[in-house]
Amino acid sequence: MPSTKFGLIYSTFESQNDASDAATVLLNKRLIACAVFLEGNSLFWWKGRIDHARETILLAKTPKSLIVKARAELEKIHPYETPCILTLPADANTPYLKWAAKETTQIGTKHKKK
Numbered sequence: 001m002p003s004t005k006f007g008l009i010y011s012t013f014e015s016q017n018d019a020s021d022a023a024t025v026l027l028n029k030r031l032i033a034c035a036v037f038l039e040g041n042s043l044f045w046w047k048g049r050i051d052h053a054r055e056t057i058l059l060a061k062t063p064k065s066l067i068v069k070a071r072a073e074l075e076k077i078h079p080y081e082t083p084c085i086l087t088l089p090a091d092a093n094t095p096y097l098k099w100a101a102k103e104t105t106q107i108g109t110k111h112k113k114k
Helices: 016-028 064-077 094-103
Strands: 006-013 034-046 049-063 085-090
Touching: 006 016, 006 064, 016 034, 016 049, 016 064, 049 064, 049 094, 064 085
Parallel strands: none
Antiparallel strands: 006 049, 006 085, 034 049
């Protein structure tokens, strides 16, 4: 099995705008290389009862060396009182790893929209 050089950060947000705002901060600080948003329904315990919510899931992709910094920044800026921020080890193909490493080491350059 290859060594893990990559990671995913999973977090949920109330809206696509909140998730996009958080991802933009992480991208501009070069803490992640890419972000993907998925829509989902959550069911969870909250303040003594079962609650539900429509949420946007953020999957942020980053080299393993940046996971701790990216997670700390996300905790700092997350709008939830008790955010879910999970980190998962991941393996990726070599060209993608090289691209992600390049994109997260270009300090001082801003993320450009296509």
